[in-house]
Amino acid sequence: MIAALNKLVDLLEEHLAEEFDVNAVARTLGTTEYHLRRMFSSLAGMPLSEYVRRRRMTVAAADVVRGEDDLLGIAVRHGYGSTEAFGRAFRAVHGVSPGDVRRDGGPLRTQPQLRFRLTVEGSTPMDTRIADRPAFRLVGHAARVPLIHQGINPHIQQHIAGLAPQEHLRLKALSNTEPAGLLQVSADVDAEATEGTELTYLHGVAVSRDAPVPDDLDAIEVPAGKWAVFRTAGPYPQALQSTWAATASEWFPSNPWRLRPGPSMVAILERADDFSTATCELWLPIEPA
Template sequence: MIGTLNALVDRIEAAAGTELDVADFARAHGTTEYHLRRMFSALAGMPLSEYIRRRRMTLAGAELVAGASSLLDVAVRHGYGSVEAFARAFRAVHGISPADARRDGGPLRTQPTLRFRLSVEGRSPMDVTITTAPELVLVGHAVEVPLIHEGVNPHIQQHIAGIPAEEHARLKALSDAEPAGVLAVTGDTPPDAPEGTMLTYLHGVSVQPDAEVPADLDAIRVDAGSWAVFTASGPFPETLQNLWAATATEWFPSNPWRLRPGPSIVRYLEFTGTHASCELWLAVEPA
């Protein structure tokens, strides 16, 4: 995967302002667009689409300062059909207009070309189980919340706090399938969604596929397939977020599995508010 990501970066540089067919590139490298975008986002710290935009605007800024081409020529060369659209993208990255950049020479924000490297030192052993599960039916109380990469998500906290104690007991009583117990389910989001993207969060349980779902509960159905189950224990939420990062930086590059579309599921084995022992369930398929 590391080699594939570096080849993708090289293709982006060679493509210049032309549209890159990420799905075709992924197929040619024996993977899927979904997995490729998820791994790029996790390792680069930004969505693939954002990296492409930053690189285009970095090169465009250099051309404008050099002054050899007209504003329209620069816009077209970097994939924009109008000066107006190019100017909006340019300002979003650099904070100034193309005209200001040409007149004053900056300041410009540079996005260096990425280069991915893998260093696995084995300092943090990962406990992982691959399990095959039938169709999952996850039922509970769902809410739309913004994606937050670091720290506690206050929107999720507020959602859970608003669920009465007796409702938590009711959900536990409904749980009759793996993964057992009350679950934190994040609905399948775009593979390279930026922070702030709205996603579905469900506080609920797993029930049998033929179970009758109460009318007042939300339900998410997930196709049968394989799951990679990672276990971790430590301070909350840092341990869980570090585990997420480690799956991308250590486990997937070193194992013959890739992500498939599906929600992520967190099963808390023990939770005190500041410390958690949990399982992270990620939908996978053979690479």
């Protein structure tokens, strides 16, 4: 995976001013666009599209400062059809207009070319198992919420707090397949997992495909497939979020699996009364790499 990401970066650099077919590149690298984008954003700390925009504007800034061409010529050379579109992208990265930079020489914000390296980490083994599950359903109460990578998501908190106590008990009684118990489900996540983009959060349970579903509940159909199940314990949600990050930096580069599209699920196995600590299982949909 590390080699694939570095090859992607090299190809991007060669074609910065062109439309870039990530799906075609992923196929030549023996992986999928979904997995490539998710691993890139997890390890780089930014979506692939944002990296491309920053690199384009870093290279374009040198042309602006040199002043050898007019701004329209520079815009077209870097893949923009007008000075207005180029100016918006330039300002979004550098915080100033191309005209200001041409006059004053800056300020400029440089995005260096990325290089991924595998470091020696993982001194603490990850408690993982592979589960092969038939098709099932996730049923419960769903809401559209923004993606937040660190800390408690207040929108999810508010969604759960709005459910009556007896509703949690009713959902739990419906659970009849693994993963057992109440689940925190994230579905329809942006391919690059960009912070602030919307996802579908479902507070519910897993049921067999032929189980009757009450009309007042939302349902997500989950096809048959394999899952990587990571067990984590400690401060909540910090320990869970750290494990999630480590799947990209440590587990996937070291194992012959890749992410496939589908919901991710968190099962809370044990927790403190105030939810300050918890033992959880993180379920991620996978396929052979």
